Amino acid sequence: MATKAFQKIYTKITQITKATCSLRAANVGNEELATVDGNLAQVVKIIGDEVTLQVFGGTEGLRTNAEVVFMGKAPSLRVGDQLSGRFFNAFGDPIDGGPVPEGKEVEIGGPSVNPVRRKQPSELIATGIAGIDLNNTLVSGQKIPFFADPDQPYNQVMANVALRAKTDKIILGGMGLTNDDYLYFKNIFSNAGVLDHIISFVNTTENPPVERLLIPDMALTAAEYFAVEKNEKVLVLLTDMTLYADALSIVSNRMDQIPSKDSMPGSLYSDLAKIYEKAVQFPDGGSITIIAVTTLSGGDITHAIPDNTGYITEGQLFVRRDTDIGKVIVDPFRSLSRLKQLVIGKKTRDDHPQLMNAAVRLFADAANAKTKLENGFDLSDYDERCLDFAKEYSAQILAIDVNIDTTEMLDTTWKILASHFRVEELNIKQDLVTKYMPKVS
């Protein structure tokens, strides 16, 4: 980044830590950007005339006489239609060899939407995956993460969801992506021929970790441009938010803050909420939907990162391998979409809510029967029927390779239920049973 004429250059750094440096400077704004020997840094603390800068790339090799120039603005992004189809780094600079896009310069991490100006989300996002559409229906304007262990195929499922969902723009925010995963996304998007709908902001494992703190704000600033100015439906993919939170804890540690649970900063909830709450349905039709990935350690959702995330997001999706059918399924017990109530039975058929609950409850009975079997008890006739039901339900509904429309999902579920259970075992309203339950010969 070149310095402009008449800018004051400071050359006297008074203090250096692993992530920050301090110097005496005047007329500096909080959160302002600066360059330290050409490396980007941001003001994080001002006491009197002493200014502390967080150096994104780390302070290895930093000289005490390095040239520091303040840029007079917070981190920002040039937004415009030219963003489409491009790949950028955490600072919004192109990494695909293309030209720097032109557009209006907007500070990232801008103000929140006035809650009374939001519209209640009400548009279903169909993915064809029954484990999602039927049991955990997604709605535009929603924010929902995949909770997954690092060995699970979350990026693939997410890419599938993104490509099948009918949206105007997909914005990928990649944090700590391995180079392989970055190339995977790049390939799958170009093979699908949709590259011009996609904008990517990528921080790979090869980049300094602190840089990734800018990724979500960059992605969401671009999303706000398309959702507010162009009234477009924007889907934002953020992977992996656990690595984002790790970067937060590195910074807070270097700033001598007292850590709270799991060595995370005390402000973790607010930090994550600021990102996820950018998901919104605007009254004029534009919307931002966020699908994120939070990797877990050994499935532990009580760790501070998934725990705080769960309190912020509108549900979570779990994927796991079902050993009975040998396929990856969307776990119906631990997954939840909080906004599904706004669309199921309203935008979908009226039997959807009760049918979904009945099937999941019987699937739970099957799990109990399985425990009984493993503990060496005899199974009742009901247990046997539950187990048979569970296998069919897993393969025809829960498996992530299912790709059918919602009505077909409902019909399939009725068919499976009817072939194993009697009416009184379903606990479904009589009217719905009469209307939809197929007769079994």
Next chain:
Amino acid sequence: MSTKGIVKGIISNLVIVEVDGPVSQNEICYIIYKEARLMAEIIKVVGQQAYVQVFESTRGLKVGFEVEFSEHMLEVQLGPGLLSRNLDGLQNDLDKMKGVFLRSGEYTSPLNIDQSWEFKPLAKVGDKVQAADWLGETTENLQPHKIMVPFVFEGSYTIKSIVDKGTYTLKDTIAVLLDDKANEIAVTMVQHWPVKKALKAYKEKPRPFRLLETGVRIIDIANPIVEGGTGFIPGPFGTGKTVLQHAISKQAEADIVIMAACGERANEVVEIFTEFPELEDPHTGRKLMERTIIVANTSNMPVAAREASVYTAMTIAEYYRSMGLKVLLMADSTSRWAQALREMSNRLEELPGQDAFPMDLSAIIAGFYSRAGYVILNNGQTGSITFIGTVSPAGGNLKEPVTEGTKKAARCFFALEQARADSKRYPAINPIDSYSKYIEYPEFEDYIKKTVSDQWIPMVNEMKTLLQRGKEVQEQINILGDDGVPLDYHITYWKSEIVDFVILQQDAFDTIDALCPIERQQYMLRKVMGITRMDFEFDNFNEIMDYFKKVINVLRQMNYSEFESDKFKEFEKQLEELLKERVTQLNQA
């Protein structure tokens, strides 16, 4: 002349200001930033330096900016016109703000100062009055709204003049009072009160005893809350805290409902904004929004204002309680409030307590809960604030500081449980761990005997014993296997399942089942407990399960049907037939 200051340091939303005169702890000040004035509160003073927490983003702030001090603490405006408002944590009217995005330093008054109100005097010239005494009355959303002697007035006053019945704006003087030194003080329909101070202008605060009907069976029957009572709902995410809170706020028999959305999801607040103006108050038939005030400080709004939001909501509740009204205050979630306290304590570099929360967390929580309650006003009328807060325990672990601090302060405990939520048994309140201390109050027992029935409390206790027994039996069956226990065990287990499925579980999304009035609760409880007292005969455990599933199914169909409708009676007849098949002995009470 008021004190002024200059910004000397900025650490996130904590700003250090050098002052040129006296300031007080918790005083409000404004940092002048271009055209905007950013509101902040003093939270620490060291020598000439005041540490202030800013209620807005501090991006772009610079050392050297000017600061003006206001000489008062954070206050709210109280007067007619608050009902149906959507406010933020600092009592700004969100609807009056322009644009889609919130702008730093934009403040809007919750009251329309030029709006006219029909005023009718209730006091006359020469009356001796004190703070919170009723001077007159106006009508707000068809509800009487008392105009009171301002709460900040200390000692006693004499009314020198009071206006006649007529229409006045909020700017107009409606009375002139004389203090004991004969100074004249003009009073309008609007007054101010600092939010962090409890309002104590009432005669006494006796133990509460009147049942607050919520229409939620598992609360009203098993863990009742009373008018002026306190309760809390802890639960891991996804167990239905918010759905339960919304159900209570929609259905509870209260005059005023205040919902403090504190650091929670914006879409949930939008749900209230969207639904409440449409939904009817089941008790009056008017729109729910007419009796509701929403204080929304969602999780992405500034942290310091989040801390203020619960106090703002509580102060407004106290204002309406002083009019002799039944107020229900819901705060979702108090954990977010505690986290806001933690973030500030952390920036002030205070020595941390458990999980880095401030040391006095539990005292702060207790102090806040104690502002709720049932009071007798100076004129002998009564009013109440029922407070229900949710707690979002980190990792679902109820041994964390916020849950423990709240448990000491609140009298009802509605424990939401992951296992119940996983098996879709909603509301997922654990019937055995949850409690209501009010059920032990003799005052409450007397009240229930008079208003509901003298059979009620014994029947509830019988039900709880059955649930406990059912749980024990289930554990036995799990260990010994279905064949390893006598048939009686299966019968007991399934009887407790009837209670669980028919009484405890309730479908908050079904138009009929969502709200269950007390008469209907009583009818169903009698019905169900009657069945559990009957003797049945079976040959094997499979028969038992099949049979009781049928019974449960019919009873649930009754829950889904309109009370005492033909359909309801039809299912009831089916039930009688079903019972005849197997019952050997009718032990019905």
